[in-house]
Amino acid sequence: MTRFFLTMVLALWALAGFAQAPELSALARLDPSRSAVQARQDGLVLELGLSQPVPYRAYLLDAPPRLVMDFRELDFGAIAPADLRGADLLGDLRWGRFRPGWTRLVAELPGPMALSEAVEDTAGDAQIRVRLDPVPASQFPARSGAPESALWDLPQPAVTDPPHRRQDGATPLRVILDPGHGGIDPGAEADGHSEAVLVLTFARDLKEAMTRAGMEVLLTREEDVFVPLETRITVARAAGADLFLSLHADALAEGEATGATVYLLDAAAQDEASQKLAERHDRADLLAGVDLEGHDDAVAGVLMDLARAETQPRSLRLAQVLAGAIKSEGLKMHRHPVQGADFSVLKSPDIPSILLELGFMSSEADRARLLSAEWRGRMAAALVAGIQRWAQADAAEARLLRQ
């Protein structure tokens, strides 16, 4: 009888959970007054106070050792990771939207640790407590990726599509705009503004201007949510894009860099600043809990090189035309307006791909420009003019090559 009763209780809980799931507006919120990181003996205890219980999971990833926690419908609100009491006991700590409906917390650990406890107190005030204890590096119980579970993981989009036919002007130009960063990865931050939000705002303006000019435009993200680098490329391939334009506004710690810069892929880029930029972009993916594992190897390397050999000169011309268009609109450009960098997001072998740093978040003047609707309008107009000029010449060359 007791056993039967228990089964019923569990089933009712499950039903209640199901009934609540679609109500996405009823978000649980983090309560910072009941949340903290504390040192316990040699280990750490992370406590998160919630306004109501949520489904969650916790796991570890290696290189660097980090704790990843995924939550269903948990709103961190305006609370910054640095505001969490005891946050300095951890390395890089970040949280944010990972996918629509999901939030993720990632904490860089001070060294190899094991999860010795992960409990959620659902009676009274909801609270999640995670305890981590140091282990020898050889015993770090890391997995190569998140545990697989149909409940948590959405299917990945297909990686390999047939190569896209080069555009020849017969159909509207299909452009993928890629607002950088998002969600758990805010990108550069300065003066209360994040790169992720500013480049999304610009991408929306630019999409409108391009659509008016007759182009077909798709965004890799429509809201402030994390999108892995690999998925951004996959979206472009799946859409049969003629052109991929990634939008950023990074910060440089040293120097007084200002103005826009156009980047194209150069795996051998030696310039220290561009190397740092590229590292930071790839590292953001890593810290968000996404491990890029030999993406390139999945596709035949030789074919990719052949495709790149044809695509790279087209990307270079696009970079030059865009830099010229921005300049002739009288907009501020960096003193080296076209540069090469090893950005993962530019590695599509058969889609001309460019990364545009609209300006530097670290520069007050550049920030003011990004926040100005008038400036964004002029920049969007310059890019539309440049892309149209490039597309015409590129289509003429394609028709010539086909004869």
Ligand SMILES: [Zn+2]
């Ligand atoms: Zn960026």
